[in-house]
Amino acid sequence: MNGAAVEFRGVSYQVPNGREILHDFNLVVPRGEILVLLGRSGSGKTTALKLVNRLYELSSGDLLVESRAAREWDIIKLRRSIGYAIQEVGLFPHYTVSRNIGVVPAIEQWAPERTEARVQELLKLVGLNSDIGPRYPHQLSGGQRQRVGVARALAADPPILLMDEPFGALDPLTRADLQREFLSLQEQLGKTVLFVTHDLHEALLLGTRIALLEEGRLVSTSSPQEFLHSSDPLVQKYVQAFSAAEQVRGGK
Numbered sequence: 001m002n003g004a005a006v007e008f009r010g011v012s013y014q015v016p017n018g019r020e021i022l023h024d025f026n027l028v029v030p031r032g033e034i035l036v037l038l039g040r041s042g043s044g045k046t047t048a049l050k051l052v053n054r055l056y057e058l059s060s061g062d063l064l065v066e067s068r069a070a071r072e073w074d075i076i077k078l079r080r081s082i083g084y085a086i087q088e089v090g091l092f093p094h095y096t097v098s099r100n101i102g103v104v105p106a107i108e109q110w111a112p113e114r115t116e117a118r119v120q121e122l123l124k125l126v127g128l129n130s131d132i133g134p135r136y137p138h139q140l141s142g143g144q145r146q147r148v149g150v151a152r153a154l155a156a157d158p159p160i161l162l163m164d165e166p167f168g169a170l171d172p173l174t175r176a177d178l179q180r181e182f183l184s185l186q187e188q189l190g191k192t193v194l195f196v197t198h199d200l201h202e203a204l205l206l207g208t209r210i211a212l213l214e215e216g217r218l219v220s221t222s223s224p225q226e227f228l229h230s231s232d233p234l235v236q237k238y239v240q241a242f243s244a245a246e247q248v249r250g251g252k
Contacts, residue, residue: 003067005031005160005192006052011061013047021047022216025061031159034186034193036207038200038238043213045196049162052194053082065160080104083153083161083191087168090149091137097123097148098133104156122151125188127181143174150182154189163195167202179205200242204228212238 006029013022022044029035037045050056051063054075063070065078091100098119099106105115120130126147137145146166153161167175167182183206186193197203203210204224212219212227212235220232228239 003031004028007064009062011063012059014059025218031192032190033208034195034206036203036210037196038203038210039213040198044216045213046164049164049194053079081158083158085149085153085163085166087165093137097135101151101155126151142170161191161193165196200238
């Protein structure tokens with residue numbers, strides 16, 4: 001569990017028109033941590049994730065994955081060593097649930113029996129019955145599809161998970177259920193997780209640490225407790241907004 005799973009060293013990213021999305025971004029993510037990237041839309045959170053598995057290529061700086069520069073990895077091996085779960089889930093509509101979960105093991109040429117055993121193990125792990133395996137994504141609820149998406153991200157047992165607002169499109173009750181189950185899952189598996197959200201409640205609940213981004217820059221990195229008591233003006237704005245929302249929820 002010691003050492004860094006992911007490390008950003010002075011990373012910048014520009015789009016072709018020259019606009020800078022990330023600027024001089026420095027962040028170390030130790031193994032086994034849930035690092036939440038928090039910030040408003042356009043702050044650079046998703047860009048940071050996509051640099052890790054090289055869906056985007058950095059413009060400058062260095063990005064290390066398991067102590068090796070991302071650009072030195074074979075891109076296929078890199079992506080297969082990283083689970084990726086997103087809000088839209090991205091399941092293949094013409095594949096069954098079982099086949100969706102088993103995509104990466106199949107690509108890795110696992111024996112069919114081993115793949116099927118892994119699928120059944122993961123269905124149980126994410127709280128789904130085995131009889132869901134033959135169904136297709138359109139036959140599932142939003143919460144079920146999201147669970148399948150998480151199972152697929154875990155299929156080849158990657159050490160690192162990238163999660164981009166994976167529960168953001170769900171209703172509040174389903175979202176709360178999946179957040180609790182995700183924490184339980186993390187206790188069992190101990191993955192390194194980079195988790196993007198704009199929801200402070202979710203960040204405080206799930207994060208080992210919270211990294212706040214604003215306009216492509218890292219504002220602060222702290223534990224949830226430190227975040228709540230930070231003197232940084234931008235952090236305080238988030239905390240005040242969160243406190244006001246909590247008062248409304250509590251009917252005060």
